[in-house]
Amino acid sequence: MSVHGIVLFGHGARDGRWAEPFERLAVKLRDAHGTAGPVALAFLELMSPDLPTAVAEQVAAGCAAITVVPVFFGQGGHVRRDLPALIDACRVAHPGVTIHCAIAAGEDDGVLDAVADYCLRQIAGSSSPAD
């Protein structure tokens, strides 16, 4: 079976704590994806590694295919313009590797259902005037 890597692509932020849910997401995916391939984070800006570095590491680890998932809530300019340019550069750099780019995770109905469920739980938990 060929090795299929997953790269979780996030925006990045100055505050290091911003990346914590991305790291927890990567742990969940490593558990689920198992021996099928590596799972890595990559960031557009302000955090490292960048996408070309993360992709090159997965290629060096033997990945024949890599799926990049934009962990963004919406498909704005970063996902529609910046990311395709990065993906194209990765494809040129690694012509033997199939690099697939997903739609932003926040566009997925299952993700939106989970966010809606989270919102409703906040209402249920805010009957006392908490902060």
Next chain:
Amino acid sequence: MSVHGIVLFGHGARDGRWAEPFERLAVKLRDAHGTAGPVALAFLELMSPDLPTAVAEQVAAGCAAITVVPVFFGQGGHVRRDLPALIDACRVAHPGVTIHCAIAAGEDDGVLDAVADYCLRQIAGSSSPAD
């Protein structure tokens, strides 16, 4: 029963299509929240309305309590610094209304599970060299 509003607080973007999943999320929540209160969007920048406007509209609609949910994947500077300042200003403007601010949706384990599931579905669907 008192009227409890929900404000979905997003970053905003220049590309109007960025807001589409937020609008779909609001529709889901309006269905689920029903007559309990209104559901509105608000944005930090580049899109309208801003948070003070959305909160003022819900107060005018009779909300005794408002829960603001940051629809961000991580708790960076926008959620840790910009948002609390906006919430404080809303509380000063509407002292009779309980304004609750949730943790960023992307920190929730159920949301992360849904994103992980989405990522695994991308792998399953990318066995052909799609884009």
